[in-house]
Amino acid sequence: MQRIGVFVCWCGSNIAATVDVEAVADALSKEPGVVFATNYQYMCSKSGQDMIREKIKELGLTGVVICSCSPRMHEATFRKTCESAGLNPYMVEIANIREQVSWVHKDKAVGTEKAIILGRAAIAKVQLNTPLIAGQTPVTKRALVIGGGIAGIQTALDIADAGFPVDIVEKNPTIGGKMAQLDKTFPTLDCAACILTPKMVDAGQNENIRILSYSEIEDVKGYIGNFDVKIRRKARYVDEEKCTGCGTCMEKCPMKKVPNEFNMGLDNRTAIYIPFAQAVPKVATIDANYCLKLNTGKCGICSKVCLADAVDYEQKDEILEEKYGAIVVATGFNPISLEKFDEFAYSQSPDVVSSLEFERLMNAAGPTGGTLLRPSDKTHPHTIVFVQCVGSRCDASAEKGKEYCSKICCMYTAKHAMLTREKYPDTEVYVFYIDVRTPGKGFDEFYRRAVEQYNVHYIKGMVGKVVPEGGKLKVQASDLLDNRQIHIDADMVVLAAAIEPDKSARPLATKLTASMDTNDFFTEAHPKLRPVESPTAGIFLSGTCQGPKDIPETVAQAGAAASKVISLLVKDNLVGNPCVAKPDELMCNGCSSCEKVCPYGAITYEDKPFRGPNRTTLIRRVAVVNPAVCQGCGACTVACPSGAMDLLGFSNRQIMAEVDAICK
Amino acid sequence: MQVDKNWTPTIVAFCCNWCSYAGADLSGNNRLSYPANVKIIRIPCSCRLNPMFILRAFQRGADGVILCGCHPGDCHYTTGNYYARRRMTLLFSMLDYLGIEKERTRVEWVSAAEGAKFAATMNEFVEAVTALGENKRLEDFRCKQ
Structure with missing residues (x-):
């Protein structure tokens, strides 16, 4: 049995005017497990909090119920109070008798009665509370930026400036994006290349930035702080290390009728090409769709003229496996x-x-x-x-x-x-x-x-x-x-x-489990207050992948995304939410129902040994929840046909106890 | 059916933490009153609502149960309310089969900005349940003291 203390707040006259706080405290003191009940003018004030701390220590309380304003207001406050008195913060429950009682019910008798019932429900719940400890996960101190336009470049530069290594993955042979194609920029009419190319060079030379051009994201696993990403480095048939970008191969290439995508198809380029003079990295790429050598086996001129011996017709796609703490989407x-x-x-x-x-x-x-x-x-x-x-x-x-x-x-x-x-x-x-x-x-x-x-x-x-x-x-x-x-x-x-949005955005969003709107723009965690974060933790948004933007706005958002990434990467460990799903391994039969409804991919299955009859060992497939990924929605708890899955902090028994207390 | 004039129904409202619970708070902030028979239980997401909880409430003597969640598309957990919607559709048709009037159960989407909608919904719901009278069909009289 818990030793519960009940603290009824007056909130000045906000509660006390329409709820008989003394009667509430009195009635709740008679509930099973309650060893102490009192009322006070302002529980959230320093003296109110001191009283809670004092009583926890004095009476050895194992659970605390506070009848006050909404938990959305002061749950965090009272959890901290109790933690500082040595009580687990998750042993606190709030009965909301301000927003749900005193402010909506004018009749004092009615309000008092409801306040008592809500108090009872909170007491019934706290009886079943268990101390919860938030898990900690280490953070990989590296960032991945997907997309090498101005948004991606600026984000990468800002993160790299703070001292964290960044990889830019760009699907084209060079970074620069759309801004590199522009002539002048409004409203100052300065030339786009003059302001962009120095940034591209900065990115190329920054020792914290690695540019993976002509590459695409193959697969993303993991969660905030610990992403495992597979990156496909497409074969460019030129050794990046050896190529000097001299351009001799482009002069000699006989295949000169390839539509030049950098010039929007208005002129032609060669099959081996550098998209434009200021490309970063300035490395040639062979377009496999047009190259005569790759398609017919005859030609090989570029290989012959290359003094650096960089052309390699045998090159294959390569898969890089990397670990990152944060991912920035800048797909444009x-x-x-x-x-x-x-x-x-x-x-x-x-x-x-x-x-x-x-x-x-x-x-x-x-x-x-x-x-x-x-x-x-x-x-x-x-x-x-x-x-x-x-x-x-x-x-x-x-x-x-x-x-x-x-x-x-x-x-x-x-x-x-x-x-x-x-x-x-x-x-x-x-x-x-x-x-x-x-x-x-x-x-x-x-x-x-x-x-x-x-x-x-x-x-x-x-x-x-x-x-x-x-x-x-x-x-x-x-x-x-x-x-x-x-x-x-x-x-x-x-x-x-x-x-x-770029066509690559939707398949990427699926890989990242990040959400999108109907127009395929990435959605932000909150349209006003969290504009550069995706609802999926650890994924950040930069530039036009989130919505139409001009260059100044894109750069501003890129900086904002970088600062969010930096404030994540400076942490050594992430403290999670302990109210996560927890399977009962003895009841789980490994049916995969929970995995299917989990929006975060937090549930996996493991074969575990269990004691069988006659001292045998049975290997059974059971669900395992990754507490760092689980956000605690509880979808799996209802999907589980055997009732093995439960949600810590909102367990089946706790909610049933509340239902019972209310319906009594 | 004779209804005791002093009788008021017991209503359990399950509200998701992110939208509807905040919507209920907002109706408090705006002093929009609704009947005191409505007692709110906070759950993290509407998809946390196990149909068992509703059956339990009816068993223990609740006269009406309402689930409030984020609007479709606005779920804090992306898809939770879609699961809730499907599960409740199934449960309510089963309850209907058992003879529990459809008006005793309801799903309503209330955002954190819809304090007025929350109060209006509760007023309407309580009125509808009051008109039906006491729930006796699923009530377990052994639970009564």
């Missing part, structure tokens, strides 16, 4: 495919381009060397129409496009329009918009400059149809403000395609 975005938007003639005319393609056409390192030329006939366009919200803010019932606002399109369209007008003042630029959204530092000023200083024609309305005709693009649109139809003969149409 892609513009949506525009094939479904046939009204804009994207697949009919090469002069209808997406914004990212336009970005490459404007870029000095792009396919045209920075001169704006129409992809079809390489002439200079004199009339350009920009269409905003292509695939963004679509109706949920529509079969194409996204419901959300892609956030960055208004600003980059203003940038494109402005840059075009600056470089080619003879060009007429029209922008069709639903709304112009410019919430950001210096954004609205930037947009107004495009309109007022650069005379970009902003027209509120959507483009209905684009028809390629006689080398021109006939644009039919409506002007909603003037309520009239507009026909423009354009030379080029630029579509501000919505952005969507």
Whole structure:
């Protein structure tokens, strides 16, 4: 039998005004196991807590019931109080007689009666409480960053700065991501490469950062502090250690007709390639889909011309097995495919381009060397129409496009329009918009400059149809403000395609057991208060994998994710929640029901020896719960057909005791 | 059936720790009253609710049992409320078969922001159970003192 002390709080007049606290303490003192019951003005005050400590020591209490405000308010406080008096903190139960009684029931007699019943239920529960000790698990002091765009690079740099080793896993041959493809950045118009490439070099040279480019995540096991990750290092047929990035192989490669994905397919590259001049790591990669040697067995020129002897046609995919304490997801975005938007003639005319393609056409390192030329006939366009919200803010019932606002399109369209007008003042630029959204530092000023200083024609309305005709693009649109139809003969149409999470994100989320929303953006643990953490402990989010963002926001979030990772990695041990599931091995029959419902993969099975009849040993398969992974939801306890699984702190017997006390 | 005018039902409300218990707290914070017959038991997640607990409550003389959890999609443990929803669907149809009126059991999604919904739900539920009168079907009279 426990020795229980009951402490009834007045909460000033919050409780005492509508509950007869003395009567409650008096009634509860008669309950079995209660050796002491009292009431006091403020139990959470220092003197109230001192009294609890004193009574625990004086009377040798083994359980404490506090009738006060919600456990969400002060459970932690009173647990600490009891712990400091030498009582296990999980021997404390709270009867919520403020939020559930005094504040909702005005009648004192009714309130007092309910308070007594809630007190009884808490006493009945505490009778069955057992001391629980939170488990400790060691932390592997290394981080993994998945994705090597600006988000991943910044996160890795910040973590590495704090002295922890970081691996960046990037599926492409180089880090840099989408930002490396951009020309200028809004609203300052500084060149993307000028601010990104130094960071890429920093990441490549930082001794705490290891870049695993051309690699993908194969499998993730484990839990916060102790992840076991398998990384597939795809065969690039070039020895990374030996390759100097001189580029001779690219000059000599006879296969020159491979669409260049870095330039959005606007020009071609060779089968052995370095994506762009500032690539990190600057190592050649052979595209196995196009290489003549790998496909036909004839050629081998790159191997012959390579002075470093780096080409290796025999290379195979390699699986690395690594341990990490924390994982940051920075998988980024892609513009949506525009094939479904046939009204804009994207697949009919090469002069209808997406914004990212336009970005490459404007870029000095792009396919045209920075001169704006129409992809079809390489002439200079004199009339350009920009269409905003292509695939963004679509109706949920529509079969194409996204419901959300892609956030960055208004600003980059203003940038494109402005840059075009600056470089080619003879060009007429029209922008069709639903709304112009410019919430950001210096954004609205930037947009107004495009309109007022650069005379970009902003027209509120959507483009209905684009028809390629006689080398021109006939644009039919409506002007909603003037309520009239507009026909423009354009030379080029630029579509501000919505952005969507990278296709690799969903399979990755499954491997990480991290949750996603319906648009495949990773969900955060709390939309306001925990914006860079996934609900799955130990997984952090950085950049556009969590939602549309511009570069400053991405960098800010990357830093925030890094600081969360650092505050995890500085800990030597993690203290867990002791209220976890616990199987009774004698009752478990290893049926796997519990494993199937566990959202965290905390349950595994082991063959264990048990004593059988006549001194024999029986080997039986029984469930084992990893307390570091279990979050204590209790789904398994109900799924278990033999009733072997129970939840510490909320055991079947404890809840039944509460039910009994309430229904008496 | 004659109902004693002074009789009030005993209602057990199981509330998940993350949404509904917080919703109940919020209705307290906002002083939104509901009948005192509702007694709340805190469970970590709606999926912790073993159907046995509901049967036990009816056996011990509860007149109505309500389970409150996070809205579908909002479960703190990602999928717990989906399990709860399926289990309760099965249990309630069995209770119906046993002759326990459907109105005596209910599942309601109450978020931490829905203090008003919590109070309104409880008012409605108590009214519905009061109209049904005492639960005698599953009550075990040996449990009575």
